[in-house]
Amino acid sequence: MKPSQSRFDHTRYQPFPAMKKTDRRWPDNTIEKAPLWCSVDLRDGNQALIEPMTVEQKCQLFQLLVNIGFKEIEVGFPAASTPDFDFVRKIIDDGMIPEDVTIQVLTQAREHLIARTFEALQGCRRAVVHVYNSTSKVQREQVFQRDRAGILAIAEEGARLVAAEAAKHPDTEWVFQYSPESFTGTEMDFAAEVCNAVMAIWQPTPEKPVILNLPATVEMSTPNIFADQIEWFIEHLDNRESAICSVHTHNDRGCAVAAAELAIMAGADRVEGTLFGNGERTGNMDIITMAMNLYSQGIDPQLDLSCSDEIIRIYTECTSLPVHPRHPWFGELVYTAFSGSHQDAIRKCLNQREEDDIWDVAYLPIDPADIGRDYQEVIRINSQSGKGGVAFVLEQEQGLQLPRWLQIALSAAVQSEAENASAEISANQIWDIFQKHFMPSNPNLQIGGYRLERKDGGEFVKVELITEKGTVTIARNGQGPMEAFASGLEQLGVQLDILDYSEHALGNGSNAKAASYVHASIDGQRFCGVGIDKDIVLASLKAILAAANQTTKHQMGNAISAA
Numbered sequence: 001m002k003p004s005q006s007r008f009d010h011t012r013y014q015p016f017p018a019m020k021k022t023d024r025r026w027p028d029n030t031i032e033k034a035p036l037w038c039s040v041d042l043r044d045g046n047q048a049l050i051e052p053m054t055v056e057q058k059c060q061l062f063q064l065l066v067n068i069g070f071k072e073i074e075v076g077f078p079a080a081s082t083p084d085f086d087f088v089r090k091i092i093d094d095g096m097i098p099e100d101v102t103i104q105v106l107t108q109a110r111e112h113l114i115a116r117t118f119e120a121l122q123g124c125r126r127a128v129v130h131v132y133n134s135t136s137k138v139q140r141e142q143v144f145q146r147d148r149a150g151i152l153a154i155a156e157e158g159a160r161l162v163a164a165e166a167a168k169h170p171d172t173e174w175v176f177q178y179s180p181e182s183f184t185g186t187e188m189d190f191a192a193e194v195c196n197a198v199m200a201i202w203q204p205t206p207e208k209p210v211i212l213n214l215p216a217t218v219e220m221s222t223p224n225i226f227a228d229q230i231e232w233f234i235e236h237l238d239n240r241e242s243a244i245c246s247v248h249t250h251n252d253r254g255c256a257v258a259a260a261e262l263a264i265m266a267g268a269d270r271v272e273g274t275l276f277g278n279g280e281r282t283g284n285m286d287i288i289t290m291a292m293n294l295y296s297q298g299i300d301p302q303l304d305l306s307c308s309d310e311i312i313r314i315y316t317e318c319t320s321l322p323v324h325p326r327h328p329w330f331g332e333l334v335y336t337a338f339s340g341s342h343q344d345a346i347r348k349c350l351n352q353r354e355e356d357d358i359w360d361v362a363y364l365p366i367d368p369a370d371i372g373r374d375y376q377e378v379i380r381i382n383s384q385s386g387k388g389g390v391a392f393v394l395e396q397e398q399g400l401q402l403p404r405w406l407q408i409a410l411s412a413a414v415q416s417e418a419e420n421a422s423a424e425i426s427a428n429q430i431w432d433i434f435q436k437h438f439m440p441s442n443p444n445l446q447i448g449g450y451r452l453e454r455k456d457g458g459e460f461v462k463v464e465l466i467t468e469k470g471t472v473t474i475a476r477n478g479q480g481p482m483e484a485f486a487s488g489l490e491q492l493g494v495q496l497d498i499l500d501y502s503e504h505a506l507g508n509g510s511n512a513k514a515a516s517y518v519h520a521s522i523d524g525q526r527f528c529g530v531g532i533d534k535d536i537v538l539a540s541l542k543a544i545l546a547a548a549n550q551t552t553k554h555q556m557g558n559a560i561s562a563a
């Protein structure tokens with residue numbers, strides 16, 4: 001397409017006007033406690049689904065939200081559809097609403113819809129009735145074709161109708177909520193005028209406040225401008241003490257969480273959002289992200305998000321939407337490091353950690369175990385991985401603590417397998433590679449037994465090797481059994497010098513084994529060998545033989561025939 005024909009033309013758009021606010025205080029504030037949360041999964045989330053939830057699915061998701069700890073849940077728009085109406089009736093009639101949970105329902109500011117909404121709520125112990133009308137310039141002029149006074153009249157009429165219906169049902173404890181929909185596109189003086197007018201009708205008190213919910217129905221600006229709008233709005237409320245200021249941000253620019261966080265800094269008390277940010281277009285504010293952001297700063301989010309997999313399962317079943325593998329905090333891959341330097345840093349930090357330390361691990365903002373994830377997800381191996389990561393996996397899976405020279409040798413072997421396979425290498429594959437390279441079994445060359453005699457100034461070791469040609473006996477003096485055995489291998493034509501050695505116990509108690517690691521030079525070439533046995537001496541002899549076994553079998557075979 002020629003540039004002149006392109007529709008990709010930024011001059012068709014204009015910048016969102018910044019607020020002329022010179023006395024902003026919110027940038028100096030910090031968030032020190034969780035806001036009041038309201039889940040709107042069953043309403044805003046539901047209205048954005050290709051197939052809205054069935055009553056059964058709504059029941060399942062409602063139960064999950066209750067279990068997580070939400071105390072306010074917007075359960076639907078009962079005047080809009082039969083499933084929403086039936087669901088509200090069901091949770092009331094079947095006593096599914098816990099004492100400490102308040103349901104909320106949405107309605108437009110229209111008489112028949114308000115009447116039907118109250119019908120749905122009959123017999124409810126406590127409910128928030130949420131009425132809204134749109135106030136932005138574009139909505140006023142192009143959708144409603146009314147001036148400011150006309151839009152104000154819709155809001156006032158809605159508020160009056162809600163109050164009148166509520167008065168008919170005094171057995172229910174009513175909470176009123178008003179949203180100037182499209183708040184972000186509304187001139188702030190008009191938003192404040194409408195909300196003050198609604199409050200004047202509802203006559204709230206600090207003991208019985210109303211909820212004023214300020215939606216970024218469409219996210220139109222950077223979050224700092226939203227925070228300015230919230231701070232300005234709150235400063236211009238006639239009766240701030242009698243209002244719970246709530247925000248309801250959408251994610252059109254990808255900043256819904258940031259906008260809600262800055263709004264809290266700017267004075268908002270309450271946040272509406274959904275699990276994983278499901279909602280219209282790019283979605284609502286993601287409550288999981290915002291709550292986990294708080295959690296990771298040492299603030300109790302007042303929601304229990306420990307069962308991440310269960311939350312994902314139910315969410316996915318109810319919405320038919322997937323959770324992105326890189327979704328903040330809960331994605332399948334968000335605690336996984338594939339790259340070598342990240343793995344190395346994670347392993348070093350984890351090894352230095354004491355149980356009660358404040359969490360401070362490079363690349364891991366929280367302990368994945370807090371949300372039910374385990375170490376296997378933390379480090380996964382592919383061709384970008386390094387020695388630290390591979391050693392971590394082997395340590396976790398097999399309990400082996402490899403010395404540095406063996407880490408380097410194993411990493412090279414794993415990397416070459418990963419490159420050949422162009423794929424991830426599992427923990428089992430790493431163990432196979434490790435055994436193949438450093439514990440090669442040779443049925444024609446095994447230790448059949450050994451005898452050790454301690455003498456002054458050294459040890460005498462006699463080792464019986466089972467070979468394809470029969471039993472070969474190696475007998476030598478040395479500083480210790482390893483040195484004696486290593487030098488005895490000369491008998492088989494193998495010139496083996498031990499360059500380095502380490503060992504550790506594997507497990508504990510009577511079933512403990514020893515793991516021995518030998519770094520050897522054989523005929524000028526370097527080899528690593530590993531031996532594992534209940535007998536610590538045998539483990540080290542096996543390690544030497546494993547290193548020797550890596551020289552050409554042909555050469556060893558010839559040597560044995562000659563011995």
Ligand SMILES: CC(=O)SCCNC(=O)CCNC(=O)[C@H](O)C(C)(C)COP(=O)(O)OP(=O)(O)OC[C@H]1O[C@@H](n2cnc3c(N)ncnc32)[C@H](O)[C@@H]1OP(=O)(O)O
Pocket residue numbers: 044047077079080081107108109110113132133134143144154181217
């Ligand atoms: C940003 C949000 O998420 S707001 C919530 C949006 N959610 C939904 O709309 C989901 C459920 N909605 C529905 O099922 C339907 O829209 C219903 C049942 C509520 C209403 O249906 P209908 O009246 O048939 O259709 P529709 O929604 O197109 O009606 C729009 C009319 O209501 C008016 N209207 C829209 N919103 C409001 C409001 N909040 N308050 C008062 N009037 C409103 C419009 O101006 C329009 O008036 P007009 O008929 O004179 O042109």
Ligand SMILES: CC(C)C(=O)C(=O)O
Pocket residue numbers: 044106132179181182213215216217218248250
């Ligand atoms: C009804 C309001 C709160 C809404 O959903 C929105 O503006 O996004």
